Amino acid sequence: MSRLHVVSGKGGTGKTTVAAALALALADEGRRTLLVEVEGRQGIAQVFETDALPYEERKIAVGPGGGEVFALAVDAERALLDYLQMFYKLGGAGRALKKLGAIDFATTIAPGLRDVLLTGKVCEAVRRKRKNGRPVYDHVIMDAPPTGRITRFLNVNDEVAGLARVGPIHNQAQAVMRVLKSPETAVHLVTLLEEMPVQETVDGVAELRAAALPVGGIFINMVRPPLLGEEELSRAADGERPAVAKAFSRAGLGGARRGGLAERLVDPLLEQAREHVVRVRLEQEQRKEIAGLGLPAPELEFLDEGADIAGLYRLAKDIRKQGVPGVAG
Known part of the structure; x- marks a missing residue:
């Protein structure tokens, strides 16, 4: 069963909304989900109509099944401080580097390092255990970068592991890739029934498969029912x-x-x-393109009144009814 759900999609397809609804859907009775943002847009705070998320895991909602939804906005600088403390015990020295601007400088000149830190923080949440050995979170949902760069974003640790042949950086990168390329992970893409988003989805699935990254399903968002038979x-x-x-x-x-x-x-x-008629025929063609991928493709309704809290719960109900790709039952 997949426990890390990476949600990507072309800009404008509503991937943050789908990620939030997925977190609610997976928060079954007694279950805990963690919804993670890695782009610094505070999109999760907006869809849940709450204050900006800090760099800490905060409970933001209760799922339809009575479970708990937590959220985290990952900051690359703070993640780097965590990393320096975890592996090198820098403590105050790491905070001094931040004051000097060294951390900001490092993440700016090495964009790949930023992605390593972001994916590493998410995978740490997946691996984290309670004292009884059970996972702290039953599911972790990542609101990930758009389809056009999702494969490179997830695969960056493979590149780092190849560059750093030994040492903690090499070991950390390999540990992250073991999670990302395992059955524990499912990469879901969000699309609309329009030509450009569907084509980008088809290309994205091909890139993910070529990189041996596990594809979960395609969420077809903002579906309007046909008015005519x-x-x-x-x-x-x-x-x-x-x-x-x-x-x-x-x-x-x-x-x-x-x-x-x-x-x-x-x-x-x-x-x-x-x-x-033109719109419906176009949507029928796009459904055929998506069906050709051979993946589960849940359809989510268009929310006439916008993606407010009530709308998120409606989408979560739709997802639970149709089933989450990669999650049994």
């Missing part, structure tokens, strides 16, 4: 203008005479119907 879609595509005009006339909308209300309504209505 298949027969009605075909008729709308044909543009049956006379039939529509007569129907308006029978409904008492001013008759079908030229210039009447019914006559003026026909063309705008048919145009809207044709636009709807």
Whole structure:
């Protein structure tokens, strides 16, 4: 069963919202989930309508099943201080380096180091145990970088392990990769039923698989139900203008005479119907593209009133009903 769920997606697909809903969905009775942000956007605080998250694990919600949801915004500088203390016992010397700006300098000139620190902190939360040997968190959900750079972000420890052949850095990088490439991890991608996000998702899955990173599933977000059945879609595509005009006339909308209300309504209505047909047919094509990946693909509804707290719980309910990719039962 997967315990680390990495959520990525093209910008604008709602990956932070999906990650938050997933954390709620996995917070079953008695279970604890940790939702981690690594991009410094405070997106989790926004979707849960709470204050900015500090560099500490804070309880922010209760799941639909009664479990607990904690959240953490990982800061690369603070993570580096933790790392220096853990492996080199620098303590006050590490804080002095921060005051001198050395840590900020190091993470700026070596972007890969920043990713190593962020993934390392997340994997530490996955591995952390209680005194009885059980995991502190049943599931850890990472609101990860976008699809375009998710493979490099997750695979950076492989590069570091290759550069540092021995020592604690090498060992730490290898430990992180053992988690990221194990069945404990599932990388989920979020998409919309639109051509560009779906194509980026297809490319992202190919890159993840080539890097031997475990892909979990595809969350299809912001799905609108079709307003017309298949027969009605075909008729709308044909543009049956006379039939529509007569129907308006029978409904008492001013008759079908030229210039009447019914006559003026026909063309705008048919145009809207044709636009709807185009959208539905495009979505059907994109569903086929996603199905070709051979992965679970839960669909999440479009939230008309926005992704507020109530909306998050609705999405969490949808996820629980359809099942979380990589999690049994």
